[in-house]
Amino acid sequence: MTSTADAQVTSPRSKKHGSFLGRTAGSPLLRLIIRRVLLAVPLLLAVSLLVFILLEAMPGDPARNQAGMDATEDQVEAVRRSMGLDRPAPERYITWLFGFLRGDLGVSSVSGRPVAELLAERLPVTLELVGLAFVLSVVLALPVALLAARKPGGIVDRLIMVFSMTLLAIPNFVMALLLVLVFAVTLQMLPAIGYVPVQVSLVDNLRSVTLPVLALAIPMACFYARFLRGDLGEQLLGAGYIDTARAKGAGIWRILWLHAFRNSSFGLLTLVGLNIGALVGGTVIIEQIFAMPGMGMLMLQGVISLDLAIVQSCVFIFAAVAIFANLFVDIMYAVLDPRIRYGSH
């Protein structure tokens, strides 16, 4: 949903290789990976702290929530003590942090079940949605961008650009409803809501996730396609190695795929990494619309019912996923780009 903004914030090309290399010995690749990982740790800590502070500010009294509306003051106090809420905030933060590291995420005040157990149920659903949407968005964007770049300014190019600009302007929750309207309500081809686990039936599982995955993937695919088309077109116009390839006698597809796309792939990778956050955030609303029992829905229910233990873990995991995705992209970038892999001469 924030794809446009994220791209705006960091132009992929601005990620210049080498600039963040330290001066220590060792392979430049290894140094880079270590540095990136070391930077991610304090960020994760800061994120967890911010989550904790936010939840402190949440309205309502979790102890009273837990104890029930008609509990007496004493009962509420007892619950408060049993939940550890009577202790000072810094202590509670430390406790939560170490608990989290041990895999003890606390207990949901609404369902009374351990948060870890709930997450174990919900996480696969969200990961399936995010994973499929991620793959689909890239897989859709590639051929479309290549097709458009084959003849810059041609009719195919223009149609693709107009079409993608329009689809990009449809928010994913609206896209979700439009898809339901067409494929579930009108054509009755796919289920409108509900999730079927893979264990039950692979076909039904795929049918149940098709629409949510499309709703997540289509706007992203348009965004990637537009970026890729622009980058490919720029190279076709002015890059020396494209001239060399043409002078060799290479055809347009070979040039686009083997030469131009190879160079665009780094920019695309950065963009995709930046958008993982938006993709993961998108599951909150998409899971709600399609009644998918994933983490997004768990978090939303937690937020609405002030189930602090759940919100704390879910929000932290969402942010951690985004941070790790970016970390992964940075490392992939370094692994794939020979200019970083081998350092400069």
Added chain:
Amino acid sequence: MGQNQSRLENAPILTVENLRVVFSKHGREVQAVNGLNYQLSSGRTLAIIGESGSGKSVGVRSLMGLLPPSAKVTGSVRLNGRELVGLSEKALMSVRGKEIAMIFQDPAASLNPTMNVGSQIMEAIRLHNPMKKREAEVKAIELLKLVRLPSPETRIRQYPHQLSGGMRQRIVIAIALASDPKVLIADEATTALDVTTQAQIMELLVDIQERLGTAVIMISHDIGLAANYAHDVMVMYAGKVVEHANTKSLFSNVQMPYTKALLGAVPQLTTIPHSRLTVIGGHPPDLSNLPTGCPFAPRCPRATNVCTAEEPPLERQNDQHSYACWHPVGGQPLEAAGTADVLKVDAQDGACSESSTSTQERAVFASSLDERAKR
């Protein structure tokens, strides 16, 4: 037309007739190339010189259809008797690299930064001569030996950024030679290199030409380079040929004031480093709105009314020398000439005015005529 003994013995491999290129992008018609005529035989080197923007690159790119779709090419280009103008993209693909190969100016940009150099050479080999990767690799190493790249077996796995500019250009040359082309075009192939490397690369090209009998078109705005390495020189201005001669004849007997001015723009060895270069005053004409008459007239100190009224034809002075000028410097006026001696100008007097480089084409020349005379 610079014809000589060897040319008569050796039938031309490339014949270009009335080649014109018009760009009609953005609604304006840019007449980049306006009627080129030349022939080239195997084993010969033709230098094309001129200020930048004079249509040198467009002129040679059009030979192999390497222009954007906005370019319209007319005229005739015959390679071994086969017409190339108007060929389909697919047919051109089998010409590129195989019949005509090209080396570009900037070796840093000419190689794909994401592929190792070996696969870039192997791609060129296998495009026209399908073979196994193994065999292609053997051939690639041979090519690297041909272009005298040290330790080719390890270089082949390296990436462009790990190589120096000179090494990169050797790779680019290896790519160009991959399918044993009949014509090799070097578009300012040494401009981006330092003087020493420049000489090495030029020597390499000469050596390869002698060994393989390739016909070479070298583009340069460095007259010194042309004088040293080319058999014939063609001077272009505003998309036209203004002087075309055997190298010796050209330098001993310059006719066209523009050529003369280009010669004057070569810095002498005595020139203080980083002092202002002598450059030709004024601008080249607007290619979307060419004046009638001689295109050089607005900048030419010898210009008269005839010059602005009527375009001088490319006249043959003798077998080895043609030029297009009503009042040639050599003092052999064409018929229409009226006031040949009115202005006796040479580079030092004013054809080349010393002026700031901000408004002019910056012609940077690396070596001097004096130096060349000694070699």
Added chain:
Amino acid sequence: MAVTSAPLRPELGGASPAPTLPRTGVRWSKFRRRMITWLSGGTVVLLILLCFLGPYVLPLHPPVGGSVLNSALPPGSPGHPLGTDVNGNDVLSRLIHGGQASLTVGIAVNLIGLVVGGSVGAVSGYLGGKSDTAIMRVLDVLIAFPSLVLVIVLAQVLGPSLPNTIIALTAFSIPAVARIARSSTMKVMSMPYLQAAQLAGSPWWRILFRHIVPNIVPQLTNFLMLGMAIVIVTEGALSFLGLGIPAPNPSWGNMVYEAQQSMSATPQLVLWPALALLVTVLSFNLLGESIRDEVNTR
């Protein structure tokens, strides 16, 4: 709406669409670009006028408190050009009032983002060194969150209301604007004239307001257009989830939500707010691109 209309003025004043197609390509491509600027800019202006003045000048029904007797009238019903929703409220009126909410949120969030984020970014870029690193690390923490997740939690902390929605959404806009302002500032800082000004001993505030602020405005303006689109969409999502503009007050997001509840019976109710969102987002995106092209070619 100074932010959106200011950079447009030269553009709108400079080009009047020719009645016939221009002959040549330069003019044609330029004309097409101007057309897009005109169309998107015009749509934005029209939307703003419609949503902010419409409630006063148009004979609209109130957006809330309709009678269930009028429930789900089809489009074209007398007095209800776009029909009514399940609660019997006039769809057109709700669209216009909802648009007012969306645009208010969008403008306010971006203005706050511009002022706060712009200053933070400019100061951070200007100071450089340790303070810059510190400020950027703090922003990194905010940016690390998937924005919708952060905004949802904030909205819940603050409680659903129009002002709170605005505050929650600034958590997204401030760091984003700050990053852009910072990188633009650093670019300006390396310019010779700026170093000259520093050497000449101009005080920092003078350098900031005389040299840096005017130079980062084009970048920020382009981003603000995209920011409008993003904020409007995120507000829609928030209201859709019931955490933004509280029902029964209309917003495009909660209209989509209400329509979803009755989708099989009255599918057309989804289309109206969807269309409104599409047109608005598209216009702001196109306008942002036009401004960027205009800035780049200059």
